[in-house]
Amino acid sequence: MSRLTRRAFQGAGLATLAVAGMGADPLSAQLRVDITSGRVEPMPIALSPLFGASAEDSSLGAAMMDVVAADLEGSGLFRVIDGRAYIQSPAELQDVPRFADWRQINAQALVNGRIERQGANGLGVEFRLWDVFAGSQMRGLRYDGERDNWRRIAHKIADIVYERLTGDGGYFDSRIVYISETGPATRRVKRLAIMDQDGANHSFLTDGNRLVLTPRMAPDGRRVAYLVYQSPAPQIYMRDLSSGRENVLGSFRGMSFSPRFSPDGGRMLMTLASEGNSDIYAFSTASRDARRLTTAPAIDTSPTFSPDGQRIAFNSDRGGSPQLYVMDADGGNVARISFGSGHYGSPAWSPRGDLVAFTKIKGGMFHIGIMEPDGSNERLLTRSFLDEGPTWSPNGRVIMFSREDPGTDRTRLFTIDITGYNEREVATPQDASDPDWSPLIS
Amino acid sequence: MRRALILSAAFHVALGLLLLTGLPDFGEKLEVEEAVTVDIVAEPASLLDKPPEPPEPEPAEAAPLPERAAASPAPQVAARPEPREEPPPPEPEPPPPEPAPPPPEPEPAPEPEPAEIEPVPVPEPPRAVARPIAKPTPPELPKPEPEPAEIAQAAPKPPATPIRKPPPPEPEPVPEPEMVEAEPVEEPPEDEFSAMLRSVETLNKRVKADERREGEGTAESEKAVAKDNDAPVIASLTASEIGAIKQQIERCWNVPIGVRGIETMQVTLRIRMTVEGEVTSVDIEDRSRLAADSGFRIVAESAQRAVLSCRLSLPPEKYELWRDMVMTFHPRDAISG
Numbered sequence: 001m002s003r004l005t006r007r008a009f010q011g012a013g014l015a016t017l018a019v020a021g022m023g024a025d026p027l028s029a030q031l032r033v034d035i036t037s038g039r040v041e042p043m044p045i046a047l048s049p050l051f052g053a054s055a056e057d058s059s060l061g062a063a064m065m066d067v068v069a070a071d072l073e074g075s076g077l078f079r080v081i082d083g084r085a086y087i088q089s090p091a092e093l094q095d096v097p098r099f100a101d102w103r104q105i106n107a108q109a110l111v112n113g114r115i116e117r118q119g120a121n122g123l124g125v126e127f128r129l130w131d132v133f134a135g136s137q138m139r140g141l142r143y144d145g146e147r148d149n150w151r152r153i154a155h156k157i158a159d160i161v162y163e164r165l166t167g168d169g170g171y172f173d174s175r176i177v178y179i180s181e182t183g184p185a186t187r188r189v190k191r192l193a194i195m196d197q198d199g200a201n202h203s204f205l206t207d208g209n210r211l212v213l214t215p216r217m218a219p220d221g222r223r224v225a226y227l228v229y230q231s232p233a234p235q236i237y238m239r240d241l242s243s244g245r246e247n248v249l250g251s252f253r254g255m256s257f258s259p260r261f262s263p264d265g266g267r268m269l270m271t272l273a274s275e276g277n278s279d280i281y282a283f284s285t286a287s288r289d290a291r292r293l294t295t296a297p298a299i300d301t302s303p304t305f306s307p308d309g310q311r312i313a314f315n316s317d318r319g320g321s322p323q324l325y326v327m328d329a330d331g332g333n334v335a336r337i338s339f340g341s342g343h344y345g346s347p348a349w350s351p352r353g354d355l356v357a358f359t360k361i362k363g364g365m366f367h368i369g370i371m372e373p374d375g376s377n378e379r380l381l382t383r384s385f386l387d388e389g390p391t392w393s394p395n396g397r398v399i400m401f402s403r404e405d406p407g408t409d410r411t412r413l414f415t416i417d418i419t420g421y422n423e424r425e426v427a428t429p430q431d432a433s434d435p436d437w438s439p440l441i442s
Numbered sequence: 443m444r445r446a447l448i449l450s451a452a453f454h455v456a457l458g459l460l461l462l463t464g465l466p467d468f469g470e471k472l473e474v475e476e477a478v479t480v481d482i483v484a485e486p487a488s489l490l491d492k493p494p495e496p497p498e499p500e501p502a503e504a505a506p507l508p509e510r511a512a513a514s515p516a517p518q519v520a521a522r523p524e525p526r527e528e529p530p531p532p533e534p535e536p537p538p539p540e541p542a543p544p545p546p547e548p549e550p551a552p553e554p555e556p557a558e559i560e561p562v563p564v565p566e567p568p569r570a571v572a573r574p575i576a577k578p579t580p581p582e583l584p585k586p587e588p589e590p591a592e593i594a595q596a597a598p599k600p601p602a603t604p605i606r607k608p609p610p611p612e613p614e615p616v617p618e619p620e621m622v623e624a625e626p627v628e629e630p631p632e633d634e635f636s637a638m639l640r641s642v643e644t645l646n647k648r649v650k651a652d653e654r655r656e657g658e659g660t661a662e663s664e665k666a667v668a669k670d671n672d673a674p675v676i677a678s679l680t681a682s683e684i685g686a687i688k689q690q691i692e693r694c695w696n697v698p699i700g701v702r703g704i705e706t707m708q709v710t711l712r713i714r715m716t717v718e719g720e721v722t723s724v725d726i727e728d729r730s731r732l733a734a735d736s737g738f739r740i741v742a743e744s745a746q747r748a749v750l751s752c753r754l755s756l757p758p759e760k761y762e763l764w765r766d767m768v769m770t771f772h773p774r775d776a777i778s779g
Binding site for chain 2: 030031032034040077106131141142143165168
């Protein structure tokens with residue numbers, strides 16, 4: 001009897017194996033295989049220098065592709081294959097690539113293209129993104145612009161490649177405003193500065209005679225609001241980037257600080273302090289009317305709009321210690337969202353709307369963290385002597401913040417992926433703090 | 443009565459003897475019966491396949507990517523909103539503008555606007571994933587024009603793209619690339635990228651799991667099964683042979699970790715191969731989602747790339763069993779694996 005049972009089981013086992021191998025339908029011989037593992041590493045991509053007819057154009061084409069390479073590698077999601085391994089030259093690559101040459105070096109994607117001069121300062125650039133193993137074109141675009149603008153065109157190429165290969169929007173054609181700092185702690189000189197997201201095209205917007213703080217880029221990327229400390233009280237200034245003109249947003253009693261634009265640029269949130277109480281106000285940039293949103297006898301500050309403009313996250317010590325709260329855009333429905341141990345501050349709502357970044361102080365250390373807008377899934381991404389001031393990349397994937405080194409006054413900018421990996425320093429000419437990341441330049 | 447009693451007693455004795463000695467026979471009978479197993483599974487398949495087996499029409503057409511189709515007809519501008527110049531608010535506020543001359547402004551440079559350019563026809567069907575060029579007509583690039591916005595409308599100029607000879611198919615999977623360094627923060631570092639993936643997974647748990655369409659292709663697969671009935675009956679691929687196929691593909695699959703919601707996706711490919719192990723076609727199931735969901739498309743393309751970039755080592759004597767197969771890629775398992 002036991003023999004019988006064993007055999008029956010063996011038979012059943014064989015049948016199961018056959019079905020598993022042959023597919024659910026026993027009449028079909030189609031093999032079915034489940035792939036449950038893979039390589040998890042940056043995608044190998046080949047970036048061939050853009051071809052130019054003259055030596056000068058060729059070197060510009062190479063420089064442009066270097067910018068694309070730095071952008072893509074900086075994201076942590078791509079590995080650019082060393083150009084010395086490329087078999088096909090840029091000149092040969094003007095038509096359809098010899099895919100076999102690129103498969104040989106295991107390039108999964110390839111970007112090629114060319115540039116051409118147009119008049120005195122014109123530049124025409126076209127590029128194509130190829131799926132090397134499928135042998136097909138994934139994107140093909142042409143840009144016509146000014147030659148001086150070549151870095152921006154390169155960033156746009158990187159954005160297109162990033163978007164096509166990750167499914168997320170790019171973030172490379174964007175800029176950063178921040179406070180540049182020099183000098184000893186007692187006589188710190190602070191200047192408003194602006195640069196491309198990768199640190200290039202850096203320039204100072206103020207000369208350091210006045211103390212400036214908390215710059216915020218308008219959603220159109222063409223204006224910056226910032227705080228100027230001067231007698232008798234700090235004021236919020238608005239500066240037009242193209243004309244260089246600036247003016248005071250309004251005269252308020254007491255101190256005003258923490259400016260932040262609404263997603264449509266029509267309003268600004270700010271904190272006004274008077275008689276020991278700080279509250280959040282919404283200020284119309286057109287009518288200049290200010291409306292008070294919080295009334296608690298506590299410090300309410302650091303307001304930030306959700307990307308749909310319907311809600312506001314802010315920081316308040318109304319519960320006894322600084323914590324994060326969310327309310328409707330008109331000040332109603334206030335709810336606390338941070339409940340972990342430690343103190344929270346400087347919330348920044350992601351442009352995707354799915355997360356709120358913040359600074360957290362716990363156990364004497366500073367962290368940059370993220371949580372969902374209802375306070376769930378809090379995760380700390382960094383830990384250091386002093387990290388603060390998170391600001392989001394336009395695609396909501398990367399956070400920039402400033403970090404101060406212990407024992408020095410040295411402050412620098414860093415970026416980190418929302419997964420907590422790929423932390424990188426952003427090079428600036430001098431010390432840097434208070435970064436604000438612009439939307440994609442339109 | 444007595445006779446009946448004797449008969450009954452004799453019958454019982456005989457029955458008792460039978461029970462004692464007869465058991466082994468039953469066992470043997472059952473054993474014989476059991477020998478049928480695997481063959482039965484294989485048989486109907488070959489019988490069924492026999493009559494109407496049309497030669498597998500080799501798909502000259504592996505669906506063009508949506509992107510491509512979209513890009514082909516007319517170069518269109520990926521219209522970005524044109525920046526409007528904001529006049530500075532006429533605010534004559536008391537504090538005068540900063541005395542110092544405004545330092546050099548960052549360029550308010552005119553926007554370089556993109557224009558789609560036509561795909562170049564790809565002459566070579568790469569290892570047979572034939573993507574028939576949507577349009578045989580020559581492609582071309584819009585003429586350069588000073589005004590970026592209008593470029594897309596520019597009349598296309600004739601292309602000057604000579605068709606090249608198809609290069610010989612071929613690549614060997616190349617050694618693994620190494621990883622970019624990054625510093626883990628809280629968790630103990632393991633494989634950074636796996637960790638990145640896991641984190642992304644937790645961040646995107648809202649997306650609902652997708653149901654993969656099942657069963658499609660079985661009708662076709664029936665005809666795809668061995669039409670050669672003279673061939674020796676092949677039971678099946680062994681578990682280790684199937685495991686080897688799986689492992690080879692897994693080594694070639696670069697999971698696109700940047701895709702949000704990847705852990706909820708599942709990609710099924712229908713693959714047809716030559717007896718030499720060359721892939722003749724890779725078709726992605728669920729084509730409707732392919733067009734609608736860019737993240738899914740990216741994962742599907744990565745799976746397709748894995749199949750195309752791998753040279754599978756397969757037992758040629760069992761060609762009929764693997765000439766047409768279905769592979770399902772599970773990013774969630776790959777990420778958490």
